[in-house]
């Protein structure tokens with residue numbers, strides 16, 4: 001197995017902590033979830049209108065990058081191709097691509113350019129699954145799953161050829177746009193898949209020829225980070241918790257690993273017009289803090305609409321997160337877990353001699369910090385740098401608990417944070 005990413009890439013990725021996931025494709029025009037083709041069992045012909053009318057007249061990746069930057073995000077991952085098979089770049093290997101739609105222009109290049117200019121790291125999501133490619137065999141995860149003729153053995157579909165196509169497209173993506181920070185493949189469902197449902201026509205490392213893909217990625221971009229969805233143990237630089245918060249630092253074979261949780265704003269990755277199930281910004285801030293306190297990253301998704309705009313609700317949520325990040329990013333960027341154990345209803349993050357107490361609940365007057373007596377030089381709220389007074393236990397006492405005195409009024413921010421400056425030692 002080729003070597004994994006250099007330690008410097010891993011450290012940089014972990015210092016970013018917060019990124020933007022962007023799901024954008026033809027499903028954005030259907031506007032009812034990125035799995036719409038599968039859910040509604042649409043044929044290629046029924047799906048064609050979204051291609052024929054894809055004209056993203058308001059696509060302005062500079063505006064997306066600005067929103068991401070204001071939200072305190074440090075990197076972004078774009079869907080170059082989702083399961084529907086539609087390519088957002090001008091691939092030589094298919095006509096099912098953005099340059100053949102009325103939009104008529106590459107969309108990946110301008111995205112990379114805009115986010116790079118804004119100083120953000122760049123990740124490319126690429127679907128292993130392809131519901132449009134003529135060689136991709138029709139399985140139980142496919143929109144045509146009920147079509148017995150399409151599923152029969154003699155359709156002439158050839159996964160070997162598909163794997164070559166997949167490899168060739170990845171090669172295009174990693175040779176045309178300069179240095180890419182993250183390659184984010186999605187996803188494998190080998191027999192008896194992750195959902196523990198018996199699947200007998202699954203696809204995994206053999207179907208994708210994952211070893212070869214890893215070699216392609218590593219040889220073209222030696223500094224890149226690779227995610228864990230190739231069904232190839234030992235090949236990943238980080239794991240991807242999807243739509244849940246791990247209970248603690250993520251362990252693989254008993255060892256802590258680099259991880260990133262990815263979350264939607266409303267349960268759908270692609271633009272979903274009638275879905276109003278938005279997570280409040282305050283919850284999202286708590287999720288970000290929770291991830292960092294467990295040594296993870298948060299990749300938060302937006303699904304721009306078919307005109308290429310991030311809708312107002314999503315933009316508002318990002319701005320609200322940004323209002324918190326403007327005052328509290330020092331507790332997130334470059335920060336990680338602490339060896340101190342946080343009191344109930346709180347999380348700790350730490351960066352060098354700065355220990356950050358994130359208060360998810362607001363106690364009456366006192367918060368008690370076990371193990372911190374005699375360890376803290378100064379305490380203040382991050383929001384306004386106002387002092388938070390401390391009650392140290394008597395010097396001759398055996399107590400090791402430091403008590404902080406909180407005002408009755410909770411600071412008016414999504415999550416109040418007390419910065420504890422620790423004594424050197």
Ligand code: GLC
Nearest residue numbers: 023034035186187242262269
């Ligand atoms: C899943 C879904 C998909 C989404 C992805 C993000 O695997 O198939 O629609 O892109 O997760 O993690």
